Amino acid sequence: MPHTRSAKKQLRKSQKRRLHNRAIKKTIKNQVKKVLEVSEKGTLEDLRKEFITAVKKLDVAAAHRIVHPNLAARKKSQLARLLHKKETAGAPRS
Numbered sequence: 001m002p003h004t005r006s007a008k009k010q011l012r013k014s015q016k017r018r019l020h021n022r023a024i025k026k027t028i029k030n031q032v033k034k035v036l037e038v039s040e041k042g043t044l045e046d047l048r049k050e051f052i053t054a055v056k057k058l059d060v061a062a063a064h065r066i067v068h069p070n071l072a073a074r075k076k077s078q079l080a081r082l083l084h085k086k087e088t089a090g091a092p093r094s
Contacts, residue, residue: 021066051083
C-alpha cells in the first residue's frame, strides 16, 4: 500500500484508468464478435454497419493507447478481409 499522499492519489488514478480501459477493451471484443455473428447470419448492409462501428472503436482505442496500434490494425485487416469475402461471394465472376 502507498504511504505518501501522491502515491495514494496515483493508486486511485490508476485504478480508475484500469476500469475504464477494461470497459473499452470489452466493448471492442463485443463489437468484433457482433461483426462475426452478423457475417454468418445477417445481411451485407448490416455487416457493413457493424464493420464501420468496429473500426471506429478500434481506431479510438489505438489512438488513446488502450490497445496497441498494431493490434487494432490487425483486427481491422481481418474484419476487412471478412467483409470483402462476403461482398465478392455474391457477385458473379467474369
